[in-house]
Amino acid sequence: MSVLSSPHFHDEAKAFKYLESIVWAGGVVCPHCGVVDGRVYDLAGVRSKPSKKAPQGQLRHGLKKCGECRKQFTVKVGTVFEHARIPLHKMLKAVHLMVSSKKGISPHQLHRVLEITYKSAWFLLHRIREAMRSGDLAQPFGSEGGAVEVDETYLGFKKGRLHSPWLGPQECRSGTR
Numbered sequence: 675m676s677v678l679s680s681p682h683f684h685d686e687a688k689a690f691k692y693l694e695s696i697v698w699a700g701g702v703v704c705p706h707c708g709v710v711d712g713r714v715y716d717l718a719g720v721r722s723k724p725s726k727k728a729p730q731g732q733l734r735h736g737l738k739k740c741g742e743c744r745k746q747f748t749v750k751v752g753t754v755f756e757h758a759r760i761p762l763h764k765m766l767k768a769v770h771l772m773v774s775s776k777k778g779i780s781p782h783q784l785h786r787v788l789e790i791t792y793k794s795a796w797f798l799l800h801r802i803r804e805a806m807r808s809g810d811l812a813q814p815f816g817s818e819g820g821a822v823e824v825d826e827t828y829l830g831f832k833k834g835r836l837h838s839p840w841l842g843p844q845e846c847r848s849g850t851r
C-alpha cells in the first residue's frame with residue numbers, strides 16, 4: 675500500500691486526528707490560555723455558517739473547547755495550516771509530496787494531484803515553504819510532538835535567493851521575503 679493511500683490524506687476527520695497525534699503527543703495544549711492536558715471538550719457536529727457553496731454549513735472537524743478559558747480551538751491554531759481554506763487532508767498531502775520527492779513539486783502538479791486551483795496550489799506551496807524556512811512548521815511539529823522527517827527535497831538559498839529546481843530566480847524572488 676502506498677503511503678499516499680493513508681486515510682489521513684483522504685479523510686478530513688482522520689487528517690485532524692493525525693495532526694493531533696503529532697502536535698499534541700505530549701498532551702492537548704490550549705492555544706489561548708496555554709493549559710496542558712486541562713479540561714478539553716470535543717465539540718462534535720458543529721457546523722460553520724451556511725454559505726452559497728455549503729447551504730447546510732460545513733462540519734467543523736476537530737473543534738474543541740477549553741474548560742479553563744472557555745475558548746474554542748482546533749489543532750490547526752498556531753500551525754502553518756491555520757486560516758487556510760484548503761481541506762487539511764489536502765494540505766497534509768501537499769507537505770508529503772513536497773518533502774518526499776527530490777525536486778519538490780510544482781504548483782501545477784499540486785493543482786492536478788490535489789484538485790485545487792492553480793492559484794491555491796501556488797499559495798499553499800509558498801506558505802509551506804516559508805514555514806519550513808523560518809521553522810514555523812517545525813516548531814509545533816518538532817518541539818513537543820516528535821521529529822519532522824524531511825527527505826531529500828532541496829529547498830535552500832543560493833546567493834541570497836530561494837533556489838528551487840522548478841522555479842526560475844525571477845519567480846523565486848517572492849520567496850525571499
Ligand SMILES: [Zn+2]
Binds near residue numbers: 706707709742744745
Ligand atoms: Zn484555554
